[in-house]
Amino acid sequence: QLHLVQSGGGLVQAGGSLRLSCTASGRAFTNYAMGWFRQAPGKDREFVAAKSWDGNTYYADSAKGRFTMSRNGAANTAHLQMNSLKPEDTAIYYCAAGDPTEASITKIFGFGAWAQGIQVTVSS
Numbered sequence: 001q002l003h004l005v006q007s008g009g010g011l012v013q014a015g016g017s018l019r020l021s022c023t024a025s026g027r028a029f030t031n032y033a034m035g036w037f038r039q040a041p042g043k044d045r046e047f048v049a050a051k052s053w054d055g056n057t058y059y060a061d062s063a064k065g066r067f068t069m070s071r072n073g074a075a076n077t078a079h080l081q082m083n084s085l086k087p088e089d090t091a092i093y094y095c096a097a098g099d100p101t102e103a104s105i106t107k108i109f110g111f112g113a114w115a116q117g118i119q120v121t122v123s124s
Contacts, residue, residue: 001026002113006095009118016122017083022095022115024076033100034071034078035111038091038120045094047106049080058106062088085122092117 008020022034035050049069050058057069068081078095094117100110 002032002097004095004097004113004115006093006115006118009093009120011121011123012085014085014087014122014124016085017081018085018120020080020082020093020095020118020120022078022080024078024097024113031099032097033105033111035096035098035100035105036069036078036080036093037096037108038089038093039117040088040091043091045108047108048093050100050105051078052102052105056102060106082120085120087122087124089120090122091120093120094118 003026004024006022031053033052036048037045038048039045047060048063051069051071066084071078095115096111097113098111104110
């Protein structure tokens with residue numbers, strides 16, 4: 001069972017930055033992808049960024065140019081650096097891990113393990 005723990009959320013003013021972290025532990029997939037999703041109040045959970053086990057990185061259009069996902073394979077850790085934050089980035093952010101295909105790496109169903117979620121609030 002893969003266990004994920006997140007840290008780093010909080011409150012920031014528009015234009016500011018936050019860095020989210022996610023650490024995986026437990027029995028893990030031999031090679032797994034990690035991803036970030038978010039869910040704003042009243043909205044469906046949506047894809048933000050993902051990195052495959054072999055290093056390919058994917059971003060939602062809303063994240064491109066502002067967010068950067070990194071991964072430390074040896075430490076089973078992933079990070080999401082979020083810059084130039086906007087009020088519309090306010091959401092609960094979830095880290096996920098799994099064994100998706102290239103077609104499903106941006107999809108919720110591509111990931112089988114999820115962290116508890118962490119609040120990110122961007123004030124205007």
